[in-house]
């Protein structure tokens with residue numbers, strides 16, 4: 001399992017040598033934009049991938065491997081979240097975005113608008129527009145220092161014709177982990193309008209002590225019956241390039257439609273990715289817990305540094321995910337990420353890509369060795385001074 005000193009010792013030169021998108025897209029800059037970790041992956045995942053190569057398990061995804069994935073995911077969901085899922089209802093998909101696209105295409109009325117709370121994970125809005133869908137953005141609102149769903153605005157968006165709500169939990173980019181009561185309140189609005197929810201729970205395993213991930217579909221019989229849940233080992237075990245995620249179909253109608261119309265989406269799923277997912281869910285929890293412990297330290301370093309040196313930066317430490325969401329609106333920068341690339345040599349995600357509600361903000365990936373995080377914070381402080 002990785003120790004703190006092992007993770008601290010990973011250098012920028014080593015990371016650039018791999019290379020990754022994080023460390024190659026902006027040569028010479030510190031990459032902290034894309035949601036990837038600088039820590040490699042769990043030993044169990046590495047072993048599974050080596051075994052796949054050694055035994056030639058590189059063909060199309062076989063049924064028995066799907067069955068192992070279903071057992072592995074449902075075991076993990078039970079242990080980690082106390083969520084009991086019928087293994088048959090866990091389907092392989094290549095990634096969460098493909099699952100989202102198939103959900104919009106096949107499980108919502110043709111041409112119906114989609115409700116997107118903002119700030120939102122960047123690709124959702126452009127993808128919906130590519131699919132010919134209007135996007136009804138509903139900004140999250142601040143309550144007691146935390147971002148929460150605006151229930152009245154959600155109600156109005158359903159009343160305006162929205163049929164599907166995109167519910168990301170833990171939330172990217174704010175890092176919120178929504179509580180059971182909050183989810184139940186959202187569910188009441190969805191039920192009132194006979195709507196459906198796409199629950200994007202890709203960050204579900206990445207929740208800090210003191211918080212608990214509650215799968216939206218587990219809240220009640222009603223949420224189970226109006227939800228399609230997408231999740232993946234890709235964020236928590238840092239394997240997004242392996243193209244394997246899971247769709248959990250607790251809704252009988254959705255399961256039926258999926259079976260009849262979405263089988264080609266399953267066909268895109270990569271066999272090595274599914275093998276890696278099995279290893280992650282079955283044997284990767286110790287590694288994950290060590291990494292979460294390290295990330296927890298990183299989020300504290302970030303919060304302490306900002307409080308001491310950059311009090312004008314608005315920041316609430318994430319409750320889950322390894323993303324920090326920084327409110328730089330008081331600096332009056334039109335494009336803060338571009339400005340920080342030029343003046344601080346760090347590459348962050350500009351909040352405007354998360355919708356109007358994200359303007360003036362940046363998203364920063366905390367999953368980096370602490371010496372690199374400290375360098376990021378020093379550069380941020382010097383540039384903003």
Ligand SMILES: Cc1ncc(COP(=O)(O)O)c(C=O)c1O
Nearest residue numbers: 035095096097121172200202240
């Ligand atoms: C909330 C959220 N959804 C979806 C994705 C994309 O997932 P995938 O690579 O499985 O499409 C990400 C990636 O960071 C994400 O943060």
